[in-house]
Each structure stands twice: as C-alpha cells, then as structure tokens.
Amino acid sequence: MSVRLLVLEDDDGIRTSVTMALEDEGYEVTGHPSAEEALRDPSLGEVDLHLVDLMLGGMDGYSFIREVRRRSDVPIIVLSAKGDTHDIVAALEAGADDYVTKPFEIKEVSARLRALRRRPPTRSAEQTADAPDVVVLDAENGPLVLDTGAAVLRRGEEVVHLTVTEYHLLRELAASAGRVLSRQVLLERVWDHGYFGDERIVDVHVRRLRTKVEVTASDPRLVVTVRGLGYRLDPQ
Amino acid sequence: MRPAAGRLGIRATSTASFALLALVVSTLLAVGTYLTARHYLVGQREATATRQAFVDAALLREGLLTAGSSVSDVLDETSPPPGAVVLVDRSGQWYTSSLETGEADVPADVRAAAAQGRASRAWTTLAGGPAVVVGVPVPAVGVAVYEISPTTELQSTLRTLAVVLAAFAAGTTAVGALLGGSASARTLAPLRDVASAAAAIAAGRMTTRLPDTSDPDLAVIVGSFNSMVEALEERMQRDARFAADVAHELRSPVTTLMTSVTVLRSAQGRDPERQRAAADLVDREVRRLHRSLEHLLELGRLDAGVLERDPEPMDLEALVRHTLADTGRAHVGVEVVGPLTPVEGSKPQLHRALVNLLENADRHGGGVEQVLLRSGSGSVEVLVVDRGPGVPDAERSRVFDRFSRIGSRGSTPGTGLGLSLVAETVRAHGGRVWVEETPGGGATFVIGLPAGGDGAEGGS
Incomplete structure (x- = not known):
C-alpha cells in the first residue's frame, strides 16, 4: 500500500x-x-x-x-x-x-x-549481536526503558508516548549514551539534513523530548545540554 | 549644518551680549553714582569751607575790634582746619597764616567781589591741588578775609570711589559674561541631548527617545522630536513589512513554477493529460507573477507621487464604457444619474483603477453587476456594484491596505495590491474611495473624484 x-x-x-x-x-x-x-x-x-x-x-x-x-x-x-x-x-x-x-x-x-x-530498522542479526534491544535510561524513576526492538519507550509498565521524530532522536542519543552528539550530527542522523540544516529544529525537539523523559523538564538530568557542543544522554 | 567660518556660535553670542549688557548697565550706574556722589560731596565741602570762612572772619572782626591788637596777632588766634590758610587784606596790606600762601593765590574775581563788599566763593589751585577760596569782606574793621581750603581729601575720596565703581562695573561685566555663558549652556543642553539622540537613531537604535520633561518650553521640542522618531520608525516598519509581503507574494508563484516544471519534465511524452495540466499551471502562475510585478511597479509610481500624464478633462462615462468593453464586460449595465460634472485626471491610471475594481468584484463578489455614475456634493462618483458576500463593517477600511486579505484567497488569488492601488490612484487625483453595502446584499465600491478636477495634483 x-x-x-x-x-x-x-x-x-x-x-x-x-x-x-x-x-x-x-x-x-x-x-x-x-x-x-x-x-x-x-x-x-x-x-x-x-x-x-x-x-x-x-x-x-x-x-x-x-x-x-x-x-x-x-x-x-x-x-x-x-x-x-x-x-x-x-x-x-x-x-x-x-x-x-x-x-x-x-x-x-x-x-x-x-x-x-524512515521506520526504525527492524532487528537484524548484526544489531542483536552488538547492541541490546533494551536500554535502561533511568533505573531509579520508573525504570525508564527504551525498547528498540519494539520501538517503544516505557516508564514502568506504562508506554511513554513519543512522536516518530522524538523516538528517533532519543534512540540516536541512547546509542551514543555518555558521549556528546553535536546538533549537526543529530540533524544529519535524525532529519537527513545537510550541512546547512537548521539547528533550531534539534533544540525544539530536545525541549519537547525532555518534557516526556525527564522527571523535571526544567532541570534535565537524562538529556543534558553540553554548552557549545551539543547534547548528551546520561543514563541514570 | 556646518558653522559658517568666522561666525560666532549661540554660546559666544549670548555670552558677549550678556557681558555687553552688564557693561553698559554697570557703567551707567557707576557713572551716575559717581556724579551724584561728587556733586553731593563737593557741595558739602563748599558749604563747610564757607562756614569756616565766616567763623574765621567773625573771629577776626572780634579780635580787631579789641583795641590795640594787630592783624597778625588776631590771625595767629584763628584756628583754621589743617591745611587751610586764612589771608587778610587790610587796605592793600596782606596778612597770611601761612608763609607759602599770599595775595597771588586769591583769584582776582574773589578779591573784586570783596572789594565791592560781597562775599564770594571760587575754586583755585593751592600747592598743586584744588582748593576752595571764600572771600568775606568785614567792613566793620576795614579788612577782607579770605580763606583757602585745600580739598585733597575730597579728591582722594572721589578717586577711591571712582576706582571702586570701576571695579564694580568690571566685576558686573564679568558676572554677566559668566551668566550669559552658563544660561546659554543650559539652554543648549537639551539641544545636545537632541543631537545625541539623533545620532543614536541614525546609528539604528530606533527605540531611542528623549526623556519626557515638565519644562513647558522643552516639552514642545521633546514632543515633536519623539513623534518624528515614532513616525520614522513606523514608516520603516511599514516598509520592512511591505518588503516582506512582496517577497512572500512572489514566493508562491515561483514555488508553483518550480514544482510544475518538475512535473512537466517527468510527464514529458508519457502523460499528455498531466503535461497539459502542468503547462496550464505554468501559464497561470507566470501571468500572476507578471500581474504582481505590474502592480508593484504601479505602486512604486504612485508612491513617488507621479501621475502618468498631466490631468486632462475627461468624460467619465466614456471611460467606464471603454473599460468595460476593453475587458470583455460590455454586457455590464452603466447607469448615469443626473448630469455629470466634468472631471480631470489621468485616463490610463483611472482605467487601471477601474480594472482593479472589476477584477476584485470578479474574485470576491461573483462579478460586477452594474456600474453607476452620479454627481455627489463637489464630486463625481463611480459605483461598482456586486452581489457577493459584501465586506464586513470592521474590514471596510482595511480592504484598501496593501496585502490585506479578507477571507480566503480562492482559486485565483489576486496580488493583494489591487484595492490599495485603486485607493492610491484616487488619492493622487485628490479624491477618495470607500466601500459600502449594496442595498439587498453585496459590496459597492465607490470612487469619488473632485468635480472640476481642481483637486488633481501631480504629486505632493
């Protein structure tokens, strides 16, 4: 279809x-x-x-x-x-x-x-080998778990509602957990934008994502801003 | 704005004027004071000398009336004030209380008066200084008594007074200059504020304003300056908005053109139906782009205040009929109410204004129903009547704004400039334009042109 x-x-x-x-x-x-x-x-x-x-x-x-x-x-x-x-x-x-x-x-x-x-890639043999399907983002609150196999985010038993773009963004951040991803890199990976892409898109989406994954959106702990560099996901 | 070479500024002029005024006033006062004081002091001195002379003469008379006394003995007994000299003339024999002073020191007219038995007074010089001479005849003992009183102390008093007054005048002049300088500096201070505010505005800080003031003299300047800046800012914002609107207006047809060309390319030779649809789109959008550009050019001309031709007398009814026939609307009824006053104007521009009104009626009013011509008070009116949905009350003045869009754009969007062009064309002709409700529903756009065309102007 x-x-x-x-x-x-x-x-x-x-x-x-x-x-x-x-x-x-x-x-x-x-x-x-x-x-x-x-x-x-x-x-x-x-x-x-x-x-x-x-x-x-x-x-x-x-x-x-x-x-x-x-x-x-x-x-x-x-x-x-x-x-x-x-x-x-x-x-x-x-x-x-x-x-x-x-x-x-x-x-x-x-x-x-x-x-x-672009749909989240279905599980391939390669992925099963080096990356787990399930990433625990926040063990204390929830726990907050990203299931890349089923393409869902759960807090405890409940599914946290994400838009397709928010899900992609979170998955990219989680795949590089602990490392800083520049806005440029995120633009390329999530939106397929070239060099002249608009970085404000990343900022607005990170802001929206925080309202869903952070305990307190105004005091982000999970998705943190690294001033001048970009964003980093710190599993709690 | 460059100061002319050799010309004094406001501050220098004002300082000089204040100083000059202070100088004149203080000099007049000082001179007046000096003269008055001198007159009074001299009068006093003369009166004193005269009194003293009479006292001494009386003493001499008393002394001489005493038998056996000589003039020189009596003269020794007189006690003239320090410096004053008493002389006695006894039938040509002169006696004096001072060795340095003699007959020669008494002026001839005083002696002559005494000889005639009159007391008199005169000024003379004694030992290089001015002195008062008073002559008193004493017939009882056959003598004439003269007393010469030097007035050196009076002179020194007057000199001191003159110096003090001159110093006062000079001081007043200096104070005047200072006052003038500081007063003009205070007066000019707001001008400096205006200058720095203007510089800030020129540098692009359009939010700069002069602070409000309670000073009624300054309030006028501050008020007009601020309102000027506001008008300027508003104008700039309007221009910026207009530029943005123009860009927006041109983007739409360009987007369609770019996309249609893509469609045209991919449909080439495969799908003639699609190819024709895309070509139609290209055709339509190119026309739309063309019309937008024409409207923008026209608007530019009107903004510059240029009538395309000098106003000429014209037959409005003929113009209306011509325009209708020209645009394939010959079937539209034209009704003329009463005799029409002649008007003047630029035919091509009024023609285009009418076309814009007719197109507007097509686009939003389901087509023009009728055109009416009538004479109003001092004007001739052209009414373009449609039976569409009409224009809501609140929007009636806004429809003539540039790029104001009332309602949806429909399938054949206009340029957003048509009605504003009508308004500006009519305004350039000294007339006005408005919209009212057609009795029974619909919109009636009215162009009112001044009768006789006296309002037509080439520009303002």
Missing part, C-alpha cells in the same frame, strides 16, 4: 503542482485548501505524513498542527514562505517535525519526507 500524504495549502497553484509532483514520486496525495476542510476529511486518520502551509484563510497552520498532534504522532512538515525564527520555532513547538521554506525544489521536500518516513 502506498504512502498517504495530506497537503494543506491554500494557494491553488502550489497545492496542485505539489500534489502532482508527489504523485509522480509514487505517493498517494490528498490536497486541501483549508484546515477546516482537512479536519473534516474522514480519511485524516489514515494519513502517513502531513505537509502544512502556515498562512491560511480561517484556521491557521499552527492550530492545524496542534490538532493533528492531539490525535496522532505522524510526521508533519511545514511548507512556509515565512522564514523568520519565531515563525519556525512556533511551528516546531506546535508539533511540526521539520520545515521547508518556499520556494522549494520538490526534491528537497521528498528528501525530508523520506527521512521522516
């Missing part, structure tokens, strides 16, 4: 052309000109990835992203002509996973799509 995309864009030309271009790449695309219409779409729950414009007539892109986040963890990419820091950070904080500024090459969009669509 092909991957289903939702394109929310009020500009007719962009919506039509992006829809066609992504269809050419083998995706199944549904386009909507307004957030209200997209939310009424009965097949919204089956969408695998959202492409969302921020400036829309009526309900704006930020509200739409929050609404989608409330319902699911599927990746969301923002397509925006706004390139200001506060617009981007606001969109990421609303729950977007990545963003592309207009005008863009469709190749760029599909590269981001692929990066976010």
